[in-house]
Amino acid sequence: MQRYFVPSNQWQDQTLTITDDDYHHIVNVMRMKEGQSIICSSNGMSYLCEIVQIHDKEVTCQVLEKLNENQELPITVTLAQGLPKGDKLDFIVQKATELGMKYFAPLQLDRSIVKWDHKKEQKKLERLRKIAKEASEQSHRAVVPTIHEKHTLKELFNNHSFDHCWVASELVAKEDVKHSPSFKEAIQQVKEGEHILLIVGPEGGFSDEEIHFLEELKCRSIRLGPRILRTETAPLYALSAMSFYFEEWRCEV
Amino acid sequence: MQRYFVPSNQWQDQTLTITDDDYHHIVNVMRMKEGQSIICSSNGMSYLCEIVQIHDKEVTCQVLEKLNENQELPITVTLAQGLPKGDKLDFIVQKATELGMKYFAPLQLDRSIVKWDHKKEQKKLERLRKIAKEASEQSHRAVVPTIHEKHTLKELFNNHSFDHCWVASELVAKEDVKHSPSFKEAIQQVKEGEHILLIVGPEGGFSDEEIHFLEELKCRSIRLGPRILRTETAPLYALSAMSFYFEEWRCEV
Incomplete structure (x- = not known):
C-alpha cells in the first residue's frame, strides 16, 4: 500500500x-x-x-x-559524513535511511575536496531531505531522518550530545586487529535507547588535527571488516551490522 | 600503495x-x-x-x-541477483566486491523487467568483470570475484553446489518475526569454509513458481531487519552482517 x-x-x-x-x-x-x-x-x-x-x-x-508497526532501530544513530565527491551523499542518505539512521550531519572536514558555500548548502540540504522522505516511505518507516545543516567537527560536538562516538577509519582496517575486535566490544556496550554518533571520513581520510581532536574526546575507532571500504560503503556496513545485532541477533533488546 | x-x-x-x-x-x-x-x-x-x-x-x-595478508571472508559467498533496473548491477557488484563476495550470478527471473539477449549479456559481463577487478584492487583483496554468465534459477542449482541457500525476501521483513530470528539461526549454522548462496529478487520480487521451487529446495528466507530494503541494498546488508559476524564478532572462526 x-x-x-x-x-x-x-x-x-x-x-x-x-x-x-x-x-x-x-x-x-x-x-x-x-x-x-x-x-x-x-x-x-x-x-x-x-x-x-x-x-x-x-x-x-x-x-x-x-497501525501497530515498529520499523525503528532500538538505538538512535546519527551519521556524520565527511563531504564526499560527486553525488555520493545522495546515495548515502538514501541507503542509510533504509537502514535505520535517525539523524544525518554533513561534515566539512579538512580533507573534503568538496566545499559547500551557503547557496550550495541550501540546495543540497533540500535535495537530501527529499531523498530521506522518499526512502522512508519506500522502506516503510514512520520517521523521516533529520538532515542537519553542515557542521565542522567542533560544531557537531558543541551542538549535540551522544552516548557513544565511533569513528570508521581505514587505518583500522589496515592493521591486524584480529585479536582486538573493537567493533564487537563497542557494540556490546550500547544499551537500548542510547544515541550513537558514527563519524565517517571523506575519501582522503582525517587530518592529524582531526584525529587528535577525536582522540581527545575518546571517540572509538571501529573496524568494519579487514577490507578497505569506500567512504560511501562504510556507513552502510556499520548500519547493517547495527541492525543485524540489535534487530536480528539480540531480539530481546 | x-x-x-x-x-x-x-x-x-x-x-x-x-x-x-x-x-x-x-x-x-x-x-x-x-x-x-x-x-x-x-x-x-x-x-x-x-x-x-x-x-x-x-x-x-x-x-x-x-605479503602475509588475509582480506578474504572465512566463508564463500555466491550472490545471485535478479536482474534489476537501470545500472544497479554495476553498483551491486562494486559494493559486494568490497564486502567480500566471491562469486556473482546474474539471475533472469520471471519478474525481472530487464531482459538480456546474448549481445547485451556479453557487454554487461565484460563491464561487471572490470568493475569487480577495480573494486578488488581498491579494497585490497587478493581475489577478484568471478562473474558468472546469466542463469535461470534452475541452471544455478544444476551448475553449482552450495552448503546453504538463503533468500532475501521482502515478504519476511513485513512479517513480525521478532520471535523467530531466522537470519540469526541461519548464520549460526554456517561453518568455516562453507559456501553460502544468497539469492536476492528483482524489484518485483519472486513469482509463485519461483517461491515454490526455492521452497522445494529447502532454501531459507532470511530477514534483513524490519525495514523494506531496495533490491540493491539487501545484498549489502547481508554481506555486511556476514562480515561483522565472521570477521568482527567471532574472530575465532
Missing part, C-alpha cells in the same frame, strides 16, 4: 489533508479514487487512512486505524 | 609483466618510475614488487616479498 508522510499541521483529529507533491502523486501518478486506502505517517506513527474526497489541489483523508 | 591484479600467465618465477590498461595506469596515470614499488596479486596471493623496467607497451617487475 502506498505511504505518505503528512506534516502534523495538516492533521485535525481523525481527518488529514494532503497537498503539493503527494497530492500530485496520489491523483496523477497513482490515479487513486475516493474510497481507496493509503498509509499516512506523522510523528513516528502510521495510520491506515481512506481517501474521502479529492479536491482541486488537496486530498482529504479519514483515519481508519492506527 | 597501488595494487594490480596480474594474470597468472604473465608471471615467470619472480618476474612479472604488466600490459594493457594497468600498463597505462602505471605509466601515464600514476607516472611511476623504475625502482618504485607496487603490490601485485594473482591466485589469491599478493606480493610487494619493484618496477624494474618500463618498456614501450609493458612494465617488468620483480617480486621483493610475499
Whole structure:
C-alpha cells in the first residue's frame, strides 16, 4: 500500500489533508479514487487512512486505524559524513535511511575536496531531505531522518550530545586487529535507547588535527571488516551490522 | 600503495609483466618510475614488487616479498541477483566486491523487467568483470570475484553446489518475526569454509513458481531487519552482517 508522510499541521483529529507533491502523486501518478486506502505517517506513527474526497489541489483523508508497526532501530544513530565527491551523499542518505539512521550531519572536514558555500548548502540540504522522505516511505518507516545543516567537527560536538562516538577509519582496517575486535566490544556496550554518533571520513581520510581532536574526546575507532571500504560503503556496513545485532541477533533488546 | 591484479600467465618465477590498461595506469596515470614499488596479486596471493623496467607497451617487475595478508571472508559467498533496473548491477557488484563476495550470478527471473539477449549479456559481463577487478584492487583483496554468465534459477542449482541457500525476501521483513530470528539461526549454522548462496529478487520480487521451487529446495528466507530494503541494498546488508559476524564478532572462526 502506498505511504505518505503528512506534516502534523495538516492533521485535525481523525481527518488529514494532503497537498503539493503527494497530492500530485496520489491523483496523477497513482490515479487513486475516493474510497481507496493509503498509509499516512506523522510523528513516528502510521495510520491506515481512506481517501474521502479529492479536491482541486488537496486530498482529504479519514483515519481508519492506527497501525501497530515498529520499523525503528532500538538505538538512535546519527551519521556524520565527511563531504564526499560527486553525488555520493545522495546515495548515502538514501541507503542509510533504509537502514535505520535517525539523524544525518554533513561534515566539512579538512580533507573534503568538496566545499559547500551557503547557496550550495541550501540546495543540497533540500535535495537530501527529499531523498530521506522518499526512502522512508519506500522502506516503510514512520520517521523521516533529520538532515542537519553542515557542521565542522567542533560544531557537531558543541551542538549535540551522544552516548557513544565511533569513528570508521581505514587505518583500522589496515592493521591486524584480529585479536582486538573493537567493533564487537563497542557494540556490546550500547544499551537500548542510547544515541550513537558514527563519524565517517571523506575519501582522503582525517587530518592529524582531526584525529587528535577525536582522540581527545575518546571517540572509538571501529573496524568494519579487514577490507578497505569506500567512504560511501562504510556507513552502510556499520548500519547493517547495527541492525543485524540489535534487530536480528539480540531480539530481546 | 597501488595494487594490480596480474594474470597468472604473465608471471615467470619472480618476474612479472604488466600490459594493457594497468600498463597505462602505471605509466601515464600514476607516472611511476623504475625502482618504485607496487603490490601485485594473482591466485589469491599478493606480493610487494619493484618496477624494474618500463618498456614501450609493458612494465617488468620483480617480486621483493610475499605479503602475509588475509582480506578474504572465512566463508564463500555466491550472490545471485535478479536482474534489476537501470545500472544497479554495476553498483551491486562494486559494493559486494568490497564486502567480500566471491562469486556473482546474474539471475533472469520471471519478474525481472530487464531482459538480456546474448549481445547485451556479453557487454554487461565484460563491464561487471572490470568493475569487480577495480573494486578488488581498491579494497585490497587478493581475489577478484568471478562473474558468472546469466542463469535461470534452475541452471544455478544444476551448475553449482552450495552448503546453504538463503533468500532475501521482502515478504519476511513485513512479517513480525521478532520471535523467530531466522537470519540469526541461519548464520549460526554456517561453518568455516562453507559456501553460502544468497539469492536476492528483482524489484518485483519472486513469482509463485519461483517461491515454490526455492521452497522445494529447502532454501531459507532470511530477514534483513524490519525495514523494506531496495533490491540493491539487501545484498549489502547481508554481506555486511556476514562480515561483522565472521570477521568482527567471532574472530575465532
